[in-house]
Amino acid sequence: xxxxxxxxxxxxxxxxxxxxxxxxxxxxxxxxxxxxxxxxxxxxxxxxxxxxxxxxxxxxxxxxxxxxxxxxxxxxxxxxxxxxxxxxxxxxxxxxxxxxxxxxxxxxxxxxxxxxxxxxxxxxxxxxxxxxxxxxxxxxxxxxxxxxxxxxxxxxxxxxxxxxxxxxxxxxxxxxxxxxxxxxxxxxxx
Amino acid sequence: xxxxxxxxxxxxxxxxxxxxxxxxxxxxxxxxxxxxxxxxxxxxxxxxxxxxxxxxxxxxxxxxxxxxxxxxxxxxxxxxxxxxxxxxxxxxxxxxxxxxxxxxxxxxxxxxxxxxxxxxxxxxxxxxxxxxxxxxxxxxxxxxxxxxxxxxxxxxxxxxxxxxxxxxxxxxxxxxxxxxxxxxxxxxxx
DNA sequence: CAGGTTATGGACTGATCAGTCCATAACGAG
DNA sequence: CTCGTTATGGACTGATCAGTCCATAACCTG
Numbered sequence: 001x002x003x004x005x006x007x008x009x010x011x012x013x014x015x016x017x018x019x020x021x022x023x024x025x026x027x028x029x030x031x032x033x034x035x036x037x038x039x040x041x042x043x044x045x046x047x048x049x050x051x052x053x054x055x056x057x058x059x060x061x062x063x064x065x066x067x068x069x070x071x072x073x074x075x076x077x078x079x080x081x082x083x084x085x086x087x088x089x090x091x092x093x094x095x096x097x098x099x100x101x102x103x104x105x106x107x108x109x110x111x112x113x114x115x116x117x118x119x120x121x122x123x124x125x126x127x128x129x130x131x132x133x134x135x136x137x138x139x140x141x142x143x144x145x146x147x148x149x150x151x152x153x154x155x156x157x158x159x160x161x162x163x164x165x166x167x168x169x170x171x172x173x174x175x176x177x178x179x180x181x182x183x184x185x186x187x188x189x190x
Numbered sequence: 191x192x193x194x195x196x197x198x199x200x201x202x203x204x205x206x207x208x209x210x211x212x213x214x215x216x217x218x219x220x221x222x223x224x225x226x227x228x229x230x231x232x233x234x235x236x237x238x239x240x241x242x243x244x245x246x247x248x249x250x251x252x253x254x255x256x257x258x259x260x261x262x263x264x265x266x267x268x269x270x271x272x273x274x275x276x277x278x279x280x281x282x283x284x285x286x287x288x289x290x291x292x293x294x295x296x297x298x299x300x301x302x303x304x305x306x307x308x309x310x311x312x313x314x315x316x317x318x319x320x321x322x323x324x325x326x327x328x329x330x331x332x333x334x335x336x337x338x339x340x341x342x343x344x345x346x347x348x349x350x351x352x353x354x355x356x357x358x359x360x361x362x363x364x365x366x367x368x369x370x371x372x373x374x375x376x377x378x379x380x
Numbered sequence: 381c382a383g384g385t386t387a388t389g390g391a392c393t394g395a396t397c398a399g400t401c402c403a404t405a406a407c408g409a410g
Numbered sequence: 411c412t413c414g415t416t417a418t419g420g421a422c423t424g425a426t427c428a429g430t431c432c433a434t435a436a437c438c439t440g
Contacts, residue, residue, distance in 0.1 A: 002416035165355025188379025192386035
């Protein structure tokens with residue numbers, strides 16, 4: 001056969017996610033990526049195509065991981081309100097770790113609606129997050145925690161919007177306590 | 191004396207705000223700025239120093255204008271809830287106008303806490319917005335609209351976070367109706 | 381009208397960008 | 411051990427970047 005890769009593809013993408021999350025797409029140079037991923041230039045192009053395709057793969061994987069974290073939080077057994085609060089706050093990146101950022105929010109802010117493939121990834125991810133929130137809201141209504149008149153899907157969209165705001169606040173330096181208090185206050189409406 | 195400028199400085203900055211809001215700081219080239227502002231290269235450097243100082247001036251002016259818009263909405267005579275909802279939604283950029291963006295959120299996402307001067311501008315702007323929200327919340331408590339136990343300052347921070355989320359949603363393509371519904375739902379907690 | 385001053389536009393610069401080329405290295409199959 | 415195949419690293423390319431230089435144009439004061 002042939003010479004095998006010297007790097008682990010999953011680890012390399014995880015590193016690329018960090019680089020893109022820190023700098024954004026445009027401002028992350030291929031040299032940043034090579035250094036951050038610990039691979040050679042030709043390996044990057046051979047394994048991932050080009051910077052854009054690497055970014056799309058990183059965005060897809062980031063969204064998958066983020067949804068998994070939130071789903072796990074939402075699956076918690078306690079009251080719906082507490083599970084939703086936990087899902088809102090999971091993986092935000094504390095003030096200890098100022099280098100992290102959200103690839104989803106970052107790509108929306110950077111590209112707006114200008115890139116069809118980014119749109120498709122973000123739209124799909126948003127639909128899944130909204131659905132996950134909506135399902136837990138529905139549970140809460142059934143359990144008598146929330147008002148019966150509440151529209152679960154609309155509540156889900158509000159919670160996604162709120163989470164975007166929390167991510168911006170976290171990236172802007174807000175501490176864990178401020179974020180939690182903001183989440184709690186907004187959740188009082190459910 | 192000397193030859194006078196052929197362009198209006200305020201209009202040029204307003205144009206620069208549009209260019210930076212659309213592309214972000216890094217991705218806005220000096221050629222984009224020159225074209226968007228309708229001035230020559232040397233005029234840009236002569237009048238504004240360099241790209242970075244132009245950006246800082248644009249960010250300052252954008253924040254001033256944004257605060258003015260929100261203050262005007264908050265000063266509306268009706269119920270506090272309606273004024274706050276209006277302030278949350280003002281100037282978000284509808285789906286008709288997909289080119290606009292928020293320089294404040296954009297700079298937080300792009301720079302995180304990495305640029306001290308950007309930090310200072312954004313921190314000052316955030317404090318003013320939070321204070322404006324908090325004052326109107328206080329009014330609402332006094333008028334019996336909101337729960338007396340509500341902490342106005344914490345509510346103000348939540349509203350700023352919510353507004354950031356709404357801006358991300360707007361940039362991601364959300365329509366005016368979705369944005370309003372999300373704002374209303376989150377406001378039910380006050 | 382003349383002279384000092386500032387604005388303007390176009391050519392230019394060194395640096396950096398994403399992406400390619402190519403010689404070489406490392407592997408499995410025979 | 412040898413050969414075909416794939417991975418790797420370093421040099422390289424044309425394009426674009428932010429910012430500068432300079433000759434010229436336009437204005438106000440005297």
